[in-house]
Amino acid sequence: MENPPVPSDLILVALMPNRRDFDIARLFGWYRIPLRTAPKVVAVDWLAFYQPATFGDDHKWCIEYLAPVTGHELATRIDLFKEEPDHPRALEEYFKIQIGPMVSLPRPIPAAEWKRITFLYTTGERLLAAETLNDLTVYDDERTLLWRALRERAIERQSYETADLPEFPIPPEILALLGMLGDGGEN
Numbered sequence: 724m725e726n727p728p729v730p731s732d733l734i735l736v737a738l739m740p741n742r743r744d745f746d747i748a749r750l751f752g753w754y755r756i757p758l759r760t761a762p763k764v765v766a767v768d769w770l771a772f773y774q775p776a777t778f779g780d781d782h783k784w785c786i787e788y789l790a791p792v793t794g795h796e797l798a799t800r801i802d803l804f805k806e807e808p809d810h811p812r813a814l815e816e817y818f819k820i821q822i823g824p825m826v827s828l829p830r831p832i833p834a835a836e837w838k839r840i841t842f843l844y845t846t847g848e849r850l851l852a853a854e855t856l857n858d859l860t861v862y863d864d865e866r867t868l869l870w871r872a873l874r875e876r877a878i879e880r881q882s883y884e885t886a887d888l889p890e891f892p893i894p895p896e897i898l899a900l901l902g903m904l905g906d907g908g909e910n
Contacts, residue, residue, distance in 0.1 A: 728847030732768040736843040739772035758816040762842040764873045784834035790822035
């Protein structure tokens, strides 16, 4: 695997519900998560994609692919799927997670006894060593460190910088219309 995760990378295992969503992620470089069901932190280093039964007998209930996360933004479903303006959730908000190229794992990580998951946080170290999905679970002291790293990442990624915008004069007619000019009277 070229440029694999490093042990300290934060990884979000996310459900890849079907082939259509897989193709969108692979071809267009983004994955969506409904805001109402999203995990607490989406600012991670990698997404690992859990494939349910919809992927067929040879590819169900496992993780075969992951992708580096390059950013995220909020968008409505209609922004993501302009061809579906009448969808019942067209106006709902989603995290649009931008991803880099999908990477195939050297060997799939099967679910074993777990079959239903939506999201699971883990580390690069655990992902690279996992034999089954159960091996991705982080326990005890390591769990505390993982949550601390996720919390710090969320705080770090929520601080935005504003760009300096050029100053330009507003014409007096516009200011008058807005009630901002006058003879020192009330607004």
